[in-house]
Amino acid sequence: MITIDYQNRKPIYEQIADRVEAMILSGAVKPQTQLPSVRSLAVELSINPNTIQKAYACLEQEGLIYPVKGRGNFVCQLSDMEERRRDACYKMLKNLVEEGKQLGITREEMVDYVRHLYGGG
Amino acid sequence: MITIDYQNRKPIYEQIADRVEAMILSGAVKPQTQLPSVRSLAVELSINPNTIQKAYACLEQEGLIYPVKGRGNFVCQLSDMEERRRDACYKMLKNLVEEGKQLGITREEMVDYVRHLYGGG
Amino acid sequence: MITIDYQNRKPIYEQIADRVEAMILSGAVKPQTQLPSVRSLAVELSINPNTIQKAYACLEQEGLIYPVKGRGNFVCQLSDMEERRRDACYKMLKNLVEEGKQLGITREEMVDYVRHLYGGG
Amino acid sequence: MITIDYQNRKPIYEQIADRVEAMILSGAVKPQTQLPSVRSLAVELSINPNTIQKAYACLEQEGLIYPVKGRGNFVCQLSDMEERRRDACYKMLKNLVEEGKQLGITREEMVDYVRHLYGGG
DNA sequence: GTGGTCTAGACCACT
DNA sequence: GTGGTCTAGACCACC
Numbered sequence: 001m002i003t004i005d006y007q008n009r010k011p012i013y014e015q016i017a018d019r020v021e022a023m024i025l026s027g028a029v030k031p032q033t034q035l036p037s038v039r040s041l042a043v044e045l046s047i048n049p050n051t052i053q054k055a056y057a058c059l060e061q062e063g064l065i066y067p068v069k070g071r072g073n074f075v076c077q078l079s080d081m082e083e084r085r086r087d088a089c090y091k092m093l094k095n096l097v098e099e100g101k102q103l104g105i106t107r108e109e110m111v112d113y114v115r116h117l118y119g120g121g
Numbered sequence: 122m123i124t125i126d127y128q129n130r131k132p133i134y135e136q137i138a139d140r141v142e143a144m145i146l147s148g149a150v151k152p153q154t155q156l157p158s159v160r161s162l163a164v165e166l167s168i169n170p171n172t173i174q175k176a177y178a179c180l181e182q183e184g185l186i187y188p189v190k191g192r193g194n195f196v197c198q199l200s201d202m203e204e205r206r207r208d209a210c211y212k213m214l215k216n217l218v219e220e221g222k223q224l225g226i227t228r229e230e231m232v233d234y235v236r237h238l239y240g241g242g
Numbered sequence: 243m244i245t246i247d248y249q250n251r252k253p254i255y256e257q258i259a260d261r262v263e264a265m266i267l268s269g270a271v272k273p274q275t276q277l278p279s280v281r282s283l284a285v286e287l288s289i290n291p292n293t294i295q296k297a298y299a300c301l302e303q304e305g306l307i308y309p310v311k312g313r314g315n316f317v318c319q320l321s322d323m324e325e326r327r328r329d330a331c332y333k334m335l336k337n338l339v340e341e342g343k344q345l346g347i348t349r350e351e352m353v354d355y356v357r358h359l360y361g362g363g
Numbered sequence: 364m365i366t367i368d369y370q371n372r373k374p375i376y377e378q379i380a381d382r383v384e385a386m387i388l389s390g391a392v393k394p395q396t397q398l399p400s401v402r403s404l405a406v407e408l409s410i411n412p413n414t415i416q417k418a419y420a421c422l423e424q425e426g427l428i429y430p431v432k433g434r435g436n437f438v439c440q441l442s443d444m445e446e447r448r449r450d451a452c453y454k455m456l457k458n459l460v461e462e463g464k465q466l467g468i469t470r471e472e473m474v475d476y477v478r479h480l481y482g483g484g
Numbered sequence: 485g486t487g488g489t490c491t492a493g494a495c496c497a498c499t
Numbered sequence: 500g501t502g503g504t505c506t507a508g509a510c511c512a513c514c
Contacts, residue, residue, distance in 0.1 A: 009130055011504060019223070026225030038487065048506050053488075061424065068248050070486045070514035089226055089234065096217045097238045102140070104147030105210055107239040111232055113210065117218045118228040127431050130503095132497065169499055251372060251488095253513065261465070268467030290514055331468055331476065338459045339480045344382070346389030347452055349481040353474055355452060359460045360470040374489060401502065411491050416503075433498035433501045 004045060012047060016055035024064055024075055025085040031077045035065060038073075125166060133168060137176035145185055145196055146206040152198045156186060159194075246287060254289060258297035266306055266317055267327040277307060277315045367408060375410060379418035387427055387438055388448040398428060398436045 002019045004012055023029045035041075038056065042049035056073050059065045067073045078084065100110050123140045125133055144150045156162075159177065163170040177194050180186045188194050199205065221231050244261045246254055265271045277283075280298065284291040298315050301307045309315050320326065342352050365382045367375055386392045398404075401419060405412035419436050422428045430436050441447065463473050 013504085022220070022223035022225075026223065028225070037485085039485090050507085051505065054505095056487085066249055067487055068514095069253075069488080069512070072486060085224060085226075089221065089224055089231075090238075092217065092220055092224075093231075093234050093238055096213065097235065099143070099213055100210065101239075102143040102147065103206060103210055103213075104143075104149070105206075107236065110210075110214075110239065111235055113214050114218065114232055114235055115228065117211075117214055118222075118231065128429055132432075134498085172498080255513085264462070264465040264467075268465065270467070293514075296513095327466060327468075331463065331466055331473075332480075334459065334462055334466075335473075335476050335480055338455065339477065341385070341455055342452065343481075344385040344389065345448060345452055345455075346385075346391075347448075349478065352452075352456075352481065353477055355456050356460065356474055356477055357470065359453075359456055360464075360473065376489085400500085402500090413492085414490065417489095419502085430502055431499095432503080435501060 002041075002045065004047070013051045013054040013058065016045075016052065017058040020055065020059060021062070021064060021088070024078075025081060025088060027081075029075055031075050033075045034071075035073045035075065123162075123166065125168065134172045134175035134179065137162075137166075137173065138179040141176065141180060142183070142185060142209070145199075146202060146209060148202075150196055152196050154196045155192075156194045156196065244283075244287065246289065255293045255296040255300065258283075258287075258294065259300040262297065262301060263304070263306060263330070266320075267323060267330060269323075271317055273317050273319045275317045276313075277317065279314055365404075365408065367410070376414050376417040376421065379404075379408075379415065380421040383418065383422060384425070384427060384451070387441075388444060388451060390444075392438055394438045394440045396438045397434075398438065400435055 001023065002016060004015055006012075008015060010018075020029075020035070029035075035056070036044070038049050038052045041052045045052075056065065056067070060067060060073075063076060064078070065073050065075055097110075105113075122144065123137060125136055127133075129136060131139075141150075141156070150156075156177070157165070159170050159173045162173045166173075177186065177188070181188060181194070184197060185199070186194050186196055218231075243265065244258060246257055248254075250257060252260075262271075262277070271277075277298070278286070280291050280294045283294045287294075298307065298309070302309060302315075305318060306320070307315050307317055339352075364386070365379060367378055369375075371378065373381075383392075383398070392398075398419070399407070401412050401415045404415045408415075419428065419430070423430060423436075426439060427441070428436050428438055460473075468476075
């Protein structure tokens with residue numbers, strides 16, 4: 001479910017954190033669910049456990065997951081999940097639109113691109 | 122016309138290169154036009170001339186500008202400008218759509234966001 | 243009467259010990275009273291009996307409770323209860339005041355906060 | 364200005380972050396001021412640079428400081444400084460009051476303690 | 485077994 | 500020189 005792009009400028013721990021966040025916000029991972037342990041995920045992805053640790057620390061800091069010492073990390077019960085999802089979406093799109101405008105792309109041109117790239121829906 | 126975001130993970134020289142590229146591809150800067158000199162732009166942006174130099178080197182490498190010794194840097198005559206522009210746009214959008222899907226955003230939901238954020242047009 | 247905060251950095255056994263200590267020092271639990279058994283409390287709080295055991299061991303070590311083999315744990319007869327209570331209070335407040343000073347909070351400002359937060363009384 | 368308590372349960376990086384935050388919120392360190400470099404502070408406190416790095420990362424995440432690559436870390440221009448200070452104060456006091464109540468301390472008793480411990484002011 | 489912290493050392497990008 | 504990231508290995512506390 002998680003893939004790492006070593007060419008990407010975004011640090012690995014952030015790639016992981018973003019991916020897990022997306023899974024939580026999209027509802028693919030339910031609240032109270034236990035996440036894979038730091039060590040097991042490190043083995044699975046063939047990276048250092050500290051990197052996973054850092055990713056999980058970010059998510060905890062954002063209030064998305066909580067650790068239980070000696071047991072593991074769990075997904076928080078979120079009351080504002082829908083709102084967070086929308087926020088994340090907005091933030092992402094704002095950058096996009098900004099770049100698009102600089103490239104001189106018209107609104108409908110971009111809308112068409114999005115429609116096309118998104119595929120069946 | 123060019124702003125630097127020191128918070129941004131993208132290196133400064135690349136921010137500048139991207140911005141100039143956008144201006145060229147969008148037609149805001151016409152072919153054969155002379156770009157600001159390395160030194161003057163460095164002063165204007167209050168950064169090291171080496172950084173501007175690196176940005177211009179990137180653009181030259183991409184075939185977007187060409188240097189004339191002792192005179193400055195100029196915008197190339199591009200036959201495939203439209204194509205390049207579309208490529209840049211596609212590349213940008215592909216990442217976006219990928220993220221959007223991971224967040225579980227539907228196609229029309231995203232289209233609506235884009236329409237709204239893009240503003241009048 | 244006892245709640246566990248899994249988010250808290252303080253270890254669980256210490257949370258329990260502190261809570262029981264507070265109940266004893268505040269007079270909510272009288273001397274000679276029998277405490278709930280390790281097992282029953284473990285069940286009630288849904289945690290490992292070892293953790294309760296460790297909490298009780300701490301309290302015994304502090305001279306607040308004493309175990310009777312085969313019967314259970316009991317609250318000690320304390321001659322210096324008032325003094326202990328004041329000590330615990332002092333210790334707690336010292337940290338607080340230190341932090342408050344670092345934040346540049348004035349004495350009266352803090353006094354007002356305390357009054358307000360404490361509520362009726 | 365910064366002291367580390369190795370006995371403290373609070374991790375070192377957090378002790379540092381809290382201390383710097385307090386200095387910023389109390390106005391002891393003005394906006395736009397450059398903080399000591401990661402390496403220099405590490406030497407001064409005789410700890411690993413990574414620990415300082417982590418502390419600074421926390422502060423950046425909170426929006427209190429911002430890094431400039433190759434130059435250093437700087438204090439943000441905060442519009443809501445007063446509000447943040449009050450929040451930090453409230454948060455700190457809430458825990459205190461909670462503990463105090465459990466110990467059976469009356470409101471005026473606690474107010475008196477605070478007044479006394481706070482010293483001249 | 486779990487997460488959390490710290491250290492040490494290396495590498496990279498930017499100035 | 501600066502900050503940022505990653506790895507490796509160790510230790511601790513908790514369950």
